[in-house]
Amino acid sequence: MPRKGMRSLCFHSKTLSYAASSHSSPSRPSVPTPKPTLADLMTDQSIEAATALITKWNPESSTYAKVTSLFYESKSEAMQFINCVNDLQKAMHALVSENSTSEKLVHAQNLMQIAMKRLQKEFYQILSMNRAHLDPESVSTRSSRTSTRSSTSDFEDDDDVRAAGDSIDEVEEVSSIAMADLRSIAECMISSGYGKECVSIYKIIRKSIVDEGIYRLGVEKLSSSQINKMGWEVLELRIKNWLEAVKVSMRTLFNGERILCDHVFAASDSIRESCFTEISKEGAMLLFGFPEVVAKSKKSPDKVFRVLDMYTAIAENWPEIESIFSFESTATVRSQAITSLVRLSESVRAMVSDFESTIQRDSSKSPVHGGGVHPLTLNTMNFLSLLADYSNVLGDIFADWPPPPRSSLPESYFDCSLSDDSPAPVISMRIAWLILVLLCNLDGRAEHYKDVSLSYLFLTNNLQHVVSKVRMSNLHYLLGEEWITKHEEKVKQFAANYERLAWSKVIASLPENPAAHISPAEAKEIFRKFNLNFDEAYRKQRSFIVSDPKLRDEMKLSIERKLVPVYQEFYNRNRLTVRGERNSGSHVRYAPEDVGNYLSDLFFGTNDSGSGPPSSTSSPHRRGSRSKA
Template identity: 30%
Template sequence: MEKNAAAPEKSVSFPRHSSKKNILFSSPITPRRYETIDEEAPPESQDPDQDPNSSNQTATELNLSEVLEQVDRFLDSFSEAKENGNSDPTEALEVPDSVESLSKTVESMINKYGRSLARFGENEDEDESFIDAVIRISRISTMLDDFSSSSKTGSALNRTSTVLQRAMAQLDEEFRNLLLLDQQDANAAKSDYNPEQSFSSKITSKLSSFNSNSSGSSHGSVRGQQPQPEPDRLVEFPSFSEESISTMNKIATTMIAAGYENECCMVYSISRRNAFKSALNNIGYESISIDEVQRMPWESLQGEIGTWISVVKLCSSVLFSGERKLCDAVFSGHKSLSESLFCNLARAVAIQLFNFADAIVLTKRSPEKLFTMLDMYETLRDLVPAIRDSYPEDIGRELISEAEAARNRLGEVAVSILCDLENSIKSDNGKTPVPSGSVHPLTRYVMNYLEYTCEYKDSLEQVFVEFEKTHGTPGTTSSPFQMQLLTVMDMLDSNLDMKSRLYRDPALRFIFLMNNGRYIMQKVKGSTEIHQLMGDTWCRKRSTDLRGYHKNYQRETWGKVLQCVNHEGLQVSGKVSKTVIKERFKCFNTLFDEIHKTQSTWVVSDEQLQSELRVSVSAVVIPAYRSFWGRFKQYLEGTRQAEKYIKYQPEDIENLIDDLFDGGNTSMMRRRT
């Protein structure tokens, strides 16, 4: 609190103050102007009747400890007089010569520090002496300031105030220089790590695999592989030595005791804010505005997000805890002040990080952004315990609330993107069937997408539960994310059933359904997370559906073929008719040739399914043909047209069946050979 200086001889236009208010980054208190450190003290006002050599004589005769003892007796006497009801102790007490001696001693020390003849922190005994002397000067100045209108104390007040100003200026500079050491070390050790390139390339690899033909097991998941700065760069943050911290503690304690708390906190806050910013810059993080985020292409933004994730994790694991320890060490004995300084710094950083997350939420939504949103969601979720451990409960509660709010907004975007996947499946209503009945691109995309999505199963469970609570959606016995997954799978089934009807050949329709159904089953079985969510009941039903498609294919394709080699209806008037036998062989040859020509171009990419189909066809066709051929070929043997009707041996049929569902590759090779 500023006081009016009434004494005309008091040259200092600003007094000391000892405000205990917190120093906020956003509204710093303007520090007072210090006297120049190297400036010599102005000549003190002297009493005309005083011997000009008396003070010098006292300074020569008394050492510092004796001076301090005399000053302490004066301070005690002054305090005792006030307690005894003396409204103006200066009327009864003279300011002793030891005050001037003390002032000269402090000035001498200041000049020694200011001219680099010594450095604060190098000699512990000298530092302690300086601190003890400055504390006495501060007490004298404070005491005399209460009676500034007294003509007897005006000269001493002016003298001690000026010396105190110079002492605080010296400590201010020493404090500032010590705090700058960490920032200089950080700049010297700047890392050349490039998190943007690493994160972006991994995300691109993940997205490109959605439409690939490979199974999920062949793609290395990038889950949990966000880039991290090299650990040795930030293993110790801040990088102050124990000696530097001890010296800063002495300076802070002295400045606060002398009533210069605001100036001390201002220097500390600005220096540590700049050092923290430098540490973040050195690992590639730069503050980006919401407008800049909206204008950036997604590919570039992925790199920024990767860096952001690294920064948040570093803050939660290293930077915040290191900053808190430093603040507690420098301001030990002033717990509330330490908490205030740390919280203001960390909150400013945290809010900046939260704002970036909010800016990402506002970008245009698309399916490929889901995984990035979930990575950011998990990062903020894991930040909350670090905030809880670093902050006092009353202060941390507000910041945790803001962190959870930013996290929940990311979660809502994730829910929205998964719901948009339903719309994407619905809108995929192309009228052109996939050639050869192979796996549809939509099936590959959705299943690969869900496979990677389920790697975030635990987080998505949490996201959907929070979403239901926020939006009042009634709960279910199953997990809400599981219900969402089942909904997507049902919609994919409906879409595939619609696409299967685009095939004119019913047999090819069932091949298409088998291909896609088998692909879906393999993806579900290959992912522990999807399998757990879909459940055994769903898998059994899917297997039943696949067997049904298989049976329908056999009926549609081979039913008429088997009728040709049926033993019934071959007799006319009680005898086997050669004409009927010829027609039966001819019909079999025609149908089989047509099926072989057509279905050898069809594709069944799953080798196990391909083998199962060939085995099942062979199991019904070859025995029936072998039986018919073995029993009735004799009626045509020896005739001129026997080879025309008996075109295939049973072994030929078996070899030709092995050509089916191979996309024409085997048939082409056989023709070449």
């Protein structure tokens, strides 16, 4: 009813009452009616304004209101509607303090119910119609918009980049408007005592978005028995999907939902907590529960790197996990993430322990052809070099793990780098220990060679591979230059022992002073011994292998320096003295360049008999024309 009409009605009734009273009881004094206060007038105005606007948008009394969105039709009128509802709420408080049963209050309550149904409808429409603009990815970009703009500022002349930027700005603008509208409605409904209805709509719609996002990321609930039945290829694919899911969910899905929830329900800490918890808790528990199930499954060293990937994903995202799920009601999510970290740590330690046992148990007695690098060395160093790539998390994983027992290896294998008071980080100690276990195993394998020189060559090859792998990987930073230098010295010692045992007879067959004057008979005897010993050494060692090209060249050069110059000088001084002798070709079988050529053919592992030294009937001229390999 218009304010003027109400006031007229009240005025006339009061006047008639007063007149009748004065005629019937002339002796009683009149009681004046209280004059409306400014507060009364403002209350009436608030109810009158609310009546007009709320009735206009009452979907039950207007087809227009039923099919039209208030916030899409007119933003200014929508804000006016919110203001009217807020004023109506204040008016209702004023009326309750005066008369809790007044008709004005009943009328105001009816208006409030209509207004709340309208806002509830608007809230639902905004959430539903803006799913694309309120998706977590769009919302989460609000917090990183500054970096996005700075990254595109250098390409302002590029039309494509500018168009993409405009598109992003448009999406964010729509997203921001929708978020602002939702917040206005939520604050209005909460302050009016209708927060429950608002929250119910929000939870239903937003939870479906989170659940759908988790499903699309390929995360699903799996039991330990289901995982144990999977082949490794299938499980590895699941883990890869999970790793991507963690990245996306923490950057966009849960981050975006937290931003949206905090913004919409900024007026109430308890409501935004309950909303976010109900929306995200189930999906987050599913996401962070997967690693725990994997960690409990069957273990084998080849799985350790995927397990480490999962550990790294949680560890690197832990600040975000703590920030996004900071509410007390989401403590179970944080707890699940920590539980998964603990289980993954236990799994990694178990698999590394199994790997160590595998090294120790590997005891095949078949020597490697030519003293080359053993498959155990290749596999172990590949494993350890990959393991070193995870040094940032391995320190935490092995931090409280007891050191390996020294009793499992002979005391002679220990050195200062593994002493009890070593300052080396725990992961460096663990990797140094695993290499030590490998070297101990290799030392035992070297004994399987009948030729002692070949056993030293085997140790040379394998230790060289270990050192090279350390130097070329992150093992370098874990073990340090001192460790590398010390083991490089051991490689040189092994190589020197090989050279001494394999070539000492050949070197010893030449005189200490090759320039000394000797008789033709003595020269023939020296040539004969040299030929015999060189043939024997070469035929035995032409099948030997040195895998590392640089080491191969160094070893050949070392042998050549000890052998060829001495032989060259002896050959130049004495070959003419025996040339006039009968059967001189059988005495001087090798020219110095022949010796160098044959040495250059060493350490390639060839078994071709044609590559050996020539027979006694070979021509020196033809031998001298042999090209170097």
